[in-house]
Amino acid sequence: MGGDKAPKVVLQGAEIARKRYxxxxxxxxxxxxxxxxxxxQNPSLAEVSTIVHTDIAVSSSEKPSNALRGPLKQSSMRxxxxxxxxxxxxxxxxxxxxxxxMGLSKIIYRMVPGIDRPAIxxxxxxxxxxxxxxxxxxNIQCDADNLxxxxxxxxxxxxxxxxxxxxxxxxxxxxxxxxxxxxxxQEAHMRLKESSxxxxxxxxxxxxxxxxxxxxxxxTDGFTGNIALKTAEGTAHLSTEFLKRTFxxxxxxxxxxxxxxxxxxxxxxxxxxxxxxxxxxxxLNGVTVKSHGGTDGLGFANAVSVAHDMVEANVKEKIKEDxxxxxx
Amino acid sequence: MGGDKAPKVVLQGAEIARKRYxxxxxxxxxxxxxxxxxxxQNPSLAEVSTIVHTDIAVSSSEKPSNALRGPLKQSSMRxxxxxxxxxxxxxxxxxxxxxxxMGLSKIIYRMVPGIDRPAIxxxxxxxxxxxxxxxxxxNIQCDADNLxxxxxxxxxxxxxxxxxxxxxxxxxxxxxxxxxxxxxxQEAHMRLKESSxxxxxxxxxxxxxxxxxxxxxxxTDGFTGNIALKTAEGTAHLSTEFLKRTFxxxxxxxxxxxxxxxxxxxxxxxxxxxxxxxxxxxxLNGVTVKSHGGTDGLGFANAVSVAHDMVEANVKEKIKEDxxxxxx
Numbered sequence: 001m002g003g004d005k006a007p008k009v010v011l012q013g014a015e016i017a018r019k020r021y022x023x024x025x026x027x028x029x030x031x032x033x034x035x036x037x038x039x040x041q042n043p044s045l046a047e048v049s050t051i052v053h054t055d056i057a058v059s060s061s062e063k064p065s066n067a068l069r070g071p072l073k074q075s076s077m078r079x080x081x082x083x084x085x086x087x088x089x090x091x092x093x094x095x096x097x098x099x100x101x102m103g104l105s106k107i108i109y110r111m112v113p114g115i116d117r118p119a120i121x122x123x124x125x126x127x128x129x130x131x132x133x134x135x136x137x138x139n140i141q142c143d144a145d146n147l148x149x150x151x152x153x154x155x156x157x158x159x160x161x162x163x164x165x166x167x168x169x170x171x172x173x174x175x176x177x178x179x180x181x182x183x184x185x186q187e188a189h190m191r192l193k194e195s196s197x198x199x200x201x202x203x204x205x206x207x208x209x210x211x212x213x214x215x216x217x218x219x220t221d222g223f224t225g226n227i228a229l230k231t232a233e234g235t236a237h238l239s240t241e242f243l244k245r246t247f248x249x250x251x252x253x254x255x256x257x258x259x260x261x262x263x264x265x266x267x268x269x270x271x272x273x274x275x276x277x278x279x280x281x282x283x284l285n286g287v288t289v290k291s292h293g294g295t296d297g298l299g300f301a302n303a304v305s306v307a308h309d310m311v312e313a314n315v316k317e318k319i320k321e322d323x324x325x326x327x328x
Numbered sequence: 329m330g331g332d333k334a335p336k337v338v339l340q341g342a343e344i345a346r347k348r349y350x351x352x353x354x355x356x357x358x359x360x361x362x363x364x365x366x367x368x369q370n371p372s373l374a375e376v377s378t379i380v381h382t383d384i385a386v387s388s389s390e391k392p393s394n395a396l397r398g399p400l401k402q403s404s405m406r407x408x409x410x411x412x413x414x415x416x417x418x419x420x421x422x423x424x425x426x427x428x429x430m431g432l433s434k435i436i437y438r439m440v441p442g443i444d445r446p447a448i449x450x451x452x453x454x455x456x457x458x459x460x461x462x463x464x465x466x467n468i469q470c471d472a473d474n475l476x477x478x479x480x481x482x483x484x485x486x487x488x489x490x491x492x493x494x495x496x497x498x499x500x501x502x503x504x505x506x507x508x509x510x511x512x513x514q515e516a517h518m519r520l521k522e523s524s525x526x527x528x529x530x531x532x533x534x535x536x537x538x539x540x541x542x543x544x545x546x547x548t549d550g551f552t553g554n555i556a557l558k559t560a561e562g563t564a565h566l567s568t569e570f571l572k573r574t575f576x577x578x579x580x581x582x583x584x585x586x587x588x589x590x591x592x593x594x595x596x597x598x599x600x601x602x603x604x605x606x607x608x609x610x611x612l613n614g615v616t617v618k619s620h621g622g623t624d625g626l627g628f629a630n631a632v633s634v635a636h637d638m639v640e641a642n643v644k645e646k647i648k649e650d651x652x653x654x655x656x
Contacts (some may be wrong), residue, residue: 063507127566137502152526156554174465174554179391182468182551207558211566220555223510226502227552230432230535238455238539239567246588246595253591260575260584268573 001030001057003293003300004151011038011094012302013291015045016127020301021308024048027089046249054079057096060293064099068107069091069105072244077101084286089289093278098290102138102281109286112316114323117142119150120290121157122220124232126213130244132158133210133218136279137226142186146328147171147219152282152322153282155199155252160313161306162216166198169216170205172224180204197322214281236271274284274299276315278306283319287311329358329385329404330424331621331628338423339366341619341628343373349636355417357404358538359383385424388474388621392427396435402630405429409436410426419615419635421606423628426618430466430609437614440649445470446611448477448550448618449485452560452604454541460486463550464557464607469590470549475499476518476523480650481610482545483527486639489608489634490544494526498533498543500552508532513624516547523648565598602627605636611647615639 003009006029014026015208017156028035032053039046066072083089085108094283096099098120100168106118121134134154151169160186171183171189178189181204192201201275210228220228240320247257257264277299279290287310291303331337337356342354353376356363356457360381384403386395413436422429426448426604431527434446449462462482467474479497486495499517501509506517509532520529520646538556548556575585585592605627609620615638619631637656 026584061505103655110481125566127569145621171554174468174551179388197481207560208554208562209567211560211562223502224555227500227535227548228555231556231559232535232563233537234539235563236567237536238453239564239571241455242595243567243571249591249594256584256586256591257586258584259587260581262578263581263584264575266577267570271570301563 001062002060002094003291003295005092006030006057006095007035008038009300010294011035011042011045012047012297013304016297017304017308018045018048020305023162024308026050027052027083029054029079029083032055043300048319051256052079057106058100060097061099062097064103066101067097067100073108073120075118078104078230078271081286083286084288085109090311091289091306092291093291093300093304095291095293095295095303098137101156101288101290105281105284105286105288107156109284109288112285112319112323115283115319116151117146118281119156120277120279122229122279122283123161124210124229126211126212130162131210131218132161133225134230134282135219135220135222135225136229137222138281139222140222141223142184144184144191147221148187148191148195149185149197149255149283150219150324151188151199151201152197152205152326153218153319154219155197156283156318156322157280158199158216159318160203160315161310164216166200168200168202168214169219170202170209172210172218173204175208176204176206176258178204186285195326197326225271233273258267274302276302278303279308280315282315285316287315330422330429331390331619334358334385335363335425337368337492337623337625337628339363339370339373340625341375341562341632342372344625345632345636346373348633352636353506355380355411356407357407357411358385359380360569362586380407381565382629384480385586386428387427390425390428390515391430392425393426395428397430406432406436409614411617413437418639419617419618421619421628421635422521423619423621423623423631426465427619429616432614433614433616437612437616439595439652440611440613440647442645443477443481443611444475445477446609447481448607449482449610450557450607451489452538452557453599456541458488458490459538459544459585460547461546461548461553461557462610463548463553465551465554467548467550469551472512472515472519475512475549476509476519476548477611477651479523479527479529479547480525481521481647482547482656483525484643484646486527486544486571488637488643489645492544493522494528495544496528496530496542497545497547498530498537500538500546500548500556501532501534504532504534506532512535523654530650534564556646561601602630604630606631608634612645613644615643
């Protein structure tokens, strides 16, 4: 029931994901009256789906702490996460309220031993391919322990989500010199330099290294990560808008666009935000993936794919292994 | 002597600025042996310039604290700032080491009464025109007092640098709801909401509001501001690179480029980073402007123009006035 156009987009996404994974099964939590008509039009999806009715949903403006108690205990979001906890589902995917989804996942799944705080991780296009960044907003303030654990989790996420065998990892800072940044970031830097987990820590990186793709993994606190991600999104949107205006600015530019249209469509496809939809909650004893609330069916299906890959790869066990091997 | 191609770029910039401001005069601090040949080729610049020789320069890799003592007491950077303090110059412009330039400016000029910490401010293109952001890296950690003072200073800077009569001001956060962010940012928010300085505080804004131009002024701490600025620069570079590759990707795209070339050059000009060169150090009893180290003569001249406008507008007095009228 989450996202701007629920449940339509979620069900469209489920249908696309069904074609990708022939053995997939869905338990769909929400208002049957709204879900049923879509299912009737889509019998192949209905065949692999179980609908569990609830007319309680967490709204996007709900205070996350409210989602944990009271009448919202029967929300579609909570029921989905409970199903993962109970072993009835392998993972939960939602386009709903991020804070509520994280709060519920944390309380219900609990943390992986050795991880103090969960992180939200996602991937994005860069000059050199794709990279991942975490934390994107689960933790406003982070200490050195958190940052080191994010590096461990980001390393696993990059291996699974990007297929990088031996990811490079950078710690986001205001300069690359060792003196830069606050005490926590400097302590995390010293510890990562001497650590032994199976990723290559390269040191401090700066804001322009994110889109530059300097490292496969960008580690930062949730405040900075959230702002950096949205700043990049905003700047990409600005570039696209200016380009559109430029192609419309003269008759010659319009003719130019006709010739370049096919290449421009390829570029658009290359940078399609739906390709990068699906933020993973790392560090928990269960898989929850957050879809962007404004995406469409294809975007939602991609979030399902992220969840699918995380389950297949058994990310939780990989994080535990790396933590066990970590000598800091 | 600062920047990648000193003193050439600085002197080229001075020559361009001389044409803009017929009454301008320069005191140029640095190695006479390197400066003199440029002056010989440019007698009109030589006519308005006094060269003060020193062969000591602060390198870009110098630890800022080293610039404050020992042999670097005779550095070209320090001498320029001392000249402003002594009243021999109205402002200092440098393309050198940012940390050293800020450290020296702070120690030599001292703070405007009522401002606890200086901020680095600059302006950039947005969907709706131009906006300013501060702090871009002077202060890694900021409390509520600092953020409120940055809002006051950013408001003055937007009036002078953008010509905005009644600037709108936003506080950068991870969400627009009042609950978001840490204690300092929430306290700053509450105080700005009730404050009386002559700018319009609109509340929390997010990373995508920076390029969106939601507000004329973006207020944030120096850690976040530095990373947001560089993330935006990196993303803009990524967009440009992808666009270049797209125009080269097929013969049709190449033909398209020929038709669109004039419009594309206009776009390039519109977003030319040299237009946005010149970061102002606000909150000090003197004007220092930092030029990007990698810019060219035109970029350096634009940094001189920022300094010129700040002196003309008497920014320090405007900040004092706004502080005096501030009831929080």
